[in-house]
Amino acid sequence: MEKTDGFIALNEKTLVDYIKATPTLCSILGNKFEELQVKEVGDGNLNFVYIVTGDSGSLVIKQALPYIRCIGESWPMTKERAYFEALALKEHGRLCPNHVPEVYHFDRPMSLIGMRYVEPPHIILRKGLIAGVEYPLLADHMSEYMARTLFFTSLLYRSTAEHRQSVAEYCGNLELCRLTEQVVFSDPYKESQYNRWTSPYLDRDAEAVRQDNLLKLEVAELKSMFCERAQALIHGDLHTGSIMVACDSTQVIDPEFAVYGPMGFDIGAFLGNLFLAFFAQDGHSDQGNDRKTYKEWILRAIEDTWNLFQKKFTALWDEHKDGSGEAYLSAVYNSSELLLLVQQRYMKNLFHDSLGFGAAKMIRRIVGVAHVEDFESIHDDSKRAYCEHRALEFARLLLKERRGFQSINQVVLAIRDLNLDKVS
Amino acid sequence: MEKTDGFIALNEKTLVDYIKATPTLCSILGNKFEELQVKEVGDGNLNFVYIVTGDSGSLVIKQALPYIRCIGESWPMTKERAYFEALALKEHGRLCPNHVPEVYHFDRPMSLIGMRYVEPPHIILRKGLIAGVEYPLLADHMSEYMARTLFFTSLLYRSTAEHRQSVAEYCGNLELCRLTEQVVFSDPYKESQYNRWTSPYLDRDAEAVRQDNLLKLEVAELKSMFCERAQALIHGDLHTGSIMVACDSTQVIDPEFAVYGPMGFDIGAFLGNLFLAFFAQDGHSDQGNDRKTYKEWILRAIEDTWNLFQKKFTALWDEHKDGSGEAYLSAVYNSSELLLLVQQRYMKNLFHDSLGFGAAKMIRRIVGVAHVEDFESIHDDSKRAYCEHRALEFARLLLKERRGFQSINQVVLAIRDLNLDKVS
Numbered sequence: 001m002e003k004t005d006g007f008i009a010l011n012e013k014t015l016v017d018y019i020k021a022t023p024t025l026c027s028i029l030g031n032k033f034e035e036l037q038v039k040e041v042g043d044g045n046l047n048f049v050y051i052v053t054g055d056s057g058s059l060v061i062k063q064a065l066p067y068i069r070c071i072g073e074s075w076p077m078t079k080e081r082a083y084f085e086a087l088a089l090k091e092h093g094r095l096c097p098n099h100v101p102e103v104y105h106f107d108r109p110m111s112l113i114g115m116r117y118v119e120p121p122h123i124i125l126r127k128g129l130i131a132g133v134e135y136p137l138l139a140d141h142m143s144e145y146m147a148r149t150l151f152f153t154s155l156l157y158r159s160t161a162e163h164r165q166s167v168a169e170y171c172g173n174l175e176l177c178r179l180t181e182q183v184v185f186s187d188p189y190k191e192s193q194y195n196r197w198t199s200p201y202l203d204r205d206a207e208a209v210r211q212d213n214l215l216k217l218e219v220a221e222l223k224s225m226f227c228e229r230a231q232a233l234i235h236g237d238l239h240t241g242s243i244m245v246a247c248d249s250t251q252v253i254d255p256e257f258a259v260y261g262p263m264g265f266d267i268g269a270f271l272g273n274l275f276l277a278f279f280a281q282d283g284h285s286d287q288g289n290d291r292k293t294y295k296e297w298i299l300r301a302i303e304d305t306w307n308l309f310q311k312k313f314t315a316l317w318d319e320h321k322d323g324s325g326e327a328y329l330s331a332v333y334n335s336s337e338l339l340l341l342v343q344q345r346y347m348k349n350l351f352h353d354s355l356g357f358g359a360a361k362m363i364r365r366i367v368g369v370a371h372v373e374d375f376e377s378i379h380d381d382s383k384r385a386y387c388e389h390r391a392l393e394f395a396r397l398l399l400k401e402r403r404g405f406q407s408i409n410q411v412v413l414a415i416r417d418l419n420l421d422k423v424s
Numbered sequence: 425m426e427k428t429d430g431f432i433a434l435n436e437k438t439l440v441d442y443i444k445a446t447p448t449l450c451s452i453l454g455n456k457f458e459e460l461q462v463k464e465v466g467d468g469n470l471n472f473v474y475i476v477t478g479d480s481g482s483l484v485i486k487q488a489l490p491y492i493r494c495i496g497e498s499w500p501m502t503k504e505r506a507y508f509e510a511l512a513l514k515e516h517g518r519l520c521p522n523h524v525p526e527v528y529h530f531d532r533p534m535s536l537i538g539m540r541y542v543e544p545p546h547i548i549l550r551k552g553l554i555a556g557v558e559y560p561l562l563a564d565h566m567s568e569y570m571a572r573t574l575f576f577t578s579l580l581y582r583s584t585a586e587h588r589q590s591v592a593e594y595c596g597n598l599e600l601c602r603l604t605e606q607v608v609f610s611d612p613y614k615e616s617q618y619n620r621w622t623s624p625y626l627d628r629d630a631e632a633v634r635q636d637n638l639l640k641l642e643v644a645e646l647k648s649m650f651c652e653r654a655q656a657l658i659h660g661d662l663h664t665g666s667i668m669v670a671c672d673s674t675q676v677i678d679p680e681f682a683v684y685g686p687m688g689f690d691i692g693a694f695l696g697n698l699f700l701a702f703f704a705q706d707g708h709s710d711q712g713n714d715r716k717t718y719k720e721w722i723l724r725a726i727e728d729t730w731n732l733f734q735k736k737f738t739a740l741w742d743e744h745k746d747g748s749g750e751a752y753l754s755a756v757y758n759s760s761e762l763l764l765l766v767q768q769r770y771m772k773n774l775f776h777d778s779l780g781f782g783a784a785k786m787i788r789r790i791v792g793v794a795h796v797e798d799f800e801s802i803h804d805d806s807k808r809a810y811c812e813h814r815a816l817e818f819a820r821l822l823l824k825e826r827r828g829f830q831s832i833n834q835v836v837l838a839i840r841d842l843n844l845d846k847v848s
Contacts, residue, residue, distance in 0.1 A: 155648065155651055155652070160598065160601065160602055160605055160651050161598045161599075161602060163651065164595040164596075164598040164601065165595065165598070167591070167592075167595055168591075168592040168593075168595035168596065169592075171588040171589065171591055171592035171595070172588075172592065174584065174585045174588040174589070175585075177584065177588065178584055178585060181584055181750065186753055186755075186756060189756045190753065190755040190756045190758070191755065213759075213761070213762045213765060216756055216757065216762060216766075217762070217765055217766055217769060220751065220752055220756075220757070220766055221769070223751065224579065224655075224751055227579055227584050227587065227750075227751070228579070228653050228654050228655050229652050229653050229654075230652050230653075230654065231648075231652050326605065326651075327644065327647065327648055327651070328644055329610055329614065331610075331614040331615065332610060332613045332614045332640055332644075333640065333644070334614070335637075337637070338637045338640060338641070341637060341641055342640075342641055342644055345641060345645075
């Protein structure tokens with residue numbers, strides 16, 4: 001057990017003592033400890049996660065260690081990320097309580113969060129997508145989550161003074177931002193010891209990414225936007241592994257990469273990972289299930305997500321147009337015609353940003369350090385490479401040509417064109 | 425004398441006692457106080473400025489009071505602005521010592537800066553432009569100042585970690601930013617008690633600005649960019665009243681609006697105020713001097729400023745392309761062809777940003793709260809209105825059509841088109 005500045009890395013045993021000494025957590029468990037079960041389930045890349053269940057209650061304890069778990073102590077990473085995760089969980093939870101689990105307790109020296117256990121039948125969305133499960137409310141829930149968290153932390157709702165104060169606070173989460181900058185926007189476009197791909201099948205594809213000047217020109221703009229533009233409090237890592245789903249419930253977890261950044265980074269992460277799920281389906285099809293219907297469902301979920309997001313986001317804007325938001329003062333944007341004009345411009349830019357970031361997120365999952373289970377679970381290398389190759393081709397097209405798309409429907413049509421032999 | 429939290433508003437008498445009690449300042453004055461002369465010269469809008477001269481040295485003392493001087497105690501304004509001014513003077517001074525006066529002393533509780541006295545023959549550039557004085561080195565010096573201060577505080581030179589830390593610090597200057605947001609990006613486009621213009625001549629012009637939907641659409645984007653985009657440490661108020669000039673020297677003062685913001689805000693402020701100076705010339709012409717030659721000089725200074733800026737900025741980029749800047753890693757942007765492509769895109773966007781911000785700065789000086797002496801010194805109302813009307817027309821065109829201009833030369837040609845009857 002290592003101790004520094006009040007930090008102790010807990011294990012399944014010492015965790016129980018910690019809980020017993022913490023009244024808030026005791027009370028969640030009904031102050032009964034006889035039948036307490038503790039299970040470490042951190043299958044993510046970064047942290048230790050314990051599920052604690054008792055007769056009278058349950059909770060999750062998440063502790064950040066001062067390095068990246070999946071790589072080890074050789075890649076140090078500030079445990080202060082837990083502070084920003086707790087902060088964002090609370091802020092986003094306040095704005096969208098239906099889709100963010102409650103934080104019961106935060107201990108900054110221990111980098112430890114005690115929060116609601118998102119219990120079964122919830123599973124990680126990515127696993128559901130691999131299994132081919134349809135979630136009829138997913139697009140509705142995720143568009144709600146994104147519309148509310150992004151709108152209410154932007155200058156469409158906030159005063160610029162509040163905004164600058166919040167921006168300053170989250171600037172402290174710089175180490176996690178640096179990780180994103182490196183693994184999303186830089187490493188895939190150069191030689192890096194961390195990059196990997198399905199070799200030898202994708203050797204030429206990876207090389208092509210590194211040689212594609214127009215692609216690198218576009219990704220530079222996205223990287224600058226990520227580093228410079230404080231548009232809203234974003235989750236920062238909104239892929240399908242950060243979302244827990246049941247048939248009637250969607251819960252967003254793990255916002256340790258939270259920062260003020262471009263909204264499109266979150267929207268793109270979610271859409272991009274749905275695209276990845278789509279392209280992986282051919283690797284999961286078998287004689288019993290050709291996945292054709294499921295692929296159609298994913299495409300619909302993609303369309304619905306954006307269209308519902310757009311609808312909900314602009315509805316919030318309309319509702320609060322005379323409010324405290326300082327980007328578009330009602331005294332200036334004082335006619336419905338002008339407001340419409342402004343909203344159309346805003347949503348168009350946001351759409352193109354989202355497509356760009358979504359494409360960048362896809363590329364990095366195929367030729368960068370961290371891959372996705374959607375593809376990794378396809379054990380036949382050549383089959384996996386085939387799926388990855390198509391996803392990569394689509395992502396490169398999307399990143400370079402994103403400004404040519406006028407609607408999400410056109411994007412989906414472009415996917416169909418690429419997939420004619422498989423979908424039709 | 426008011427005292428709060430260690431703050432005392434000084435006057436010409438108590439200032440001398442303050443200096444005597446401050447060794448750094450004493451030493452600048454050669455520790456001689458017999459012949460000391462103190463003169464209050466704050467002709468700016470915000471602060472008190474004292475010139476202190478003695479037999480063996482001189483200096484300037486600038487003190488911020490907790491309100492806006494030109495309006496009075498009815499418009500409170502944090503005196504912490506002096507902290508950000510001192511910070512920016514030191515940072516920009518380190519990066520461009522030839523064009524930023526040295527800071528000798530800063531007293532945060534007193535909101536007091538002791539700095540180099542930029543002595544005569546230096547005068548405020550705006551006054552020189554009104555008088556029709558040519559400054560052959562102005563474009564060279566200002567392009568040098570802007571290229572160096574903006575490049576070295578951007579992600580072209582900085583690591584993202586350094587950048588986020590600096591951004592967070594300057595987020596504290598939020599009250600001054602709010603002032604900019606209000607008087608530059610909002611008030612001119614709505615009814616406001618603070619707005620004024622040459623009435624009745626410009627009543628229809630002011631009304632037209634408030635009714636121009638496309639103009640308001642464009643200004644919304646600029647406002648968001650100002651509030652959200654931390655591209656570099658900008659001066660924040662780089663008009664011709666913040667620049668002191670002599671024939672062979674150019675000194676930039678008064679960066680109390682300093683913040684991380686879009687580079688184009690500084691470049692546009694300077695260019696926009698040169699445009700204003702140009703349009704004011706017809707009001708200053710008389711039988712002895714029709715100002716034709718001088719107008720040509722201003723147009724040349726505008727062209728030279730941008731062209732030299734572009735040259736120097738990209739030269740710094742080339743020089744430091746393998747350095748610590750994290751926006752464009754040399755391992756990714758690894759061929760001269762790709763670097764050129766990236767630079768062209770970057771400079772094109774920066775050019776259009778600069779034109780947009782420049783135009784917004786012009787508009788606010790004609791129909792907003794704070795006007796410029798260039799026009800105010802034209803005592804004949806109808807003559808002033810005529811000049812202002814033309815400047816306003818040009819600014820509206822520039823703001824709306826800025827993306828159509830490929831070079832500064834095209835912008836100057838557009839001015840000539842508007843001024844055919846006067847210039848040719």
